[in-house]
Amino acid sequence: MKAAVVIFPGTNRERDVCAALKRASGDEPAIVWHRDSELPAADLIVLPGGFAYGDYLRCGAMAAHSPIMREVKARAAKGVPVLGICNGFQVLTEAGMLPGALLANRTLSFICRDVHLRVETSQTLFTCGYEAGQTIRVPVAHGEGNYTADAATLDRLEGEGLVAFRYCSPAGELTDIDNVNGSARCIAGVFNDTRTVLGLMPHPENSTDPLLGCTDGQGLFNGIVSALQ
């Protein structure tokens, strides 16, 4: 599987996501610099985590308008899957490729710890490595991950099965205390209408190495590879 990982000035999780992709597919992903206006042929495009452009103006706002994003949008329109993790999710919302926006965490603090997520559907190329309703443990590391959208959009996302992951307790219950950043309806990740673009705040790529004690995140990458190969 050929994956293209797009980096901006300030991106810092590209090595982690490349390692997780390589572990799943055996292939080394291509790294693409944001000033490039051409993307190599790719089965999957990834926008990794970090602090693109120092989070100036709004997280992801500058990156969303960089030259490479025109090409990312064009590929996405042709159906090439796009995965945005953490800052990559913020970029995708700012680029209008996913609904909603990410506000400052309700605690106003940067949160870096493991959380539990409930997989809402397994019927997508991104989540087919999991069972619907399964709970996984992965870390979050963000200051602005508080997902918001207007009520009509939230209803539509839920009604059409476009919520990918929700913050939950280890047993899979949706509780206020487990909703780590205060996201609307505990939403941690969403799909676009065709389920070919996924954005999520947590870092599944950082829960893939057995040395770290948990490999729950690997299912995402294994699922993607099995769906695309």
Add this chain to the structure above:
Amino acid sequence: MKARVHVSLKSGVLDPQGKAIGNALASLGFTGVGEVRQGKLIEIELEGSDRAAAQAKVEKMCQELLANPVIENYAIELE
């Protein structure tokens, strides 16, 4: 010509920073303070003197970059 763009969170959108400022004001002993909302002020120097054209240009800037219409409102002031 100078344009001032005021960007603020829409009403109903949670503003944790505004809340923290409100709490800090209360702890400093300021009374009678209601809700506090925090926004941004962006100043832009523009060439030319056509106010209508400037207004239209800044409007477009707001829609494309300066504000996120999902969560923010903007107001433009030309000087």
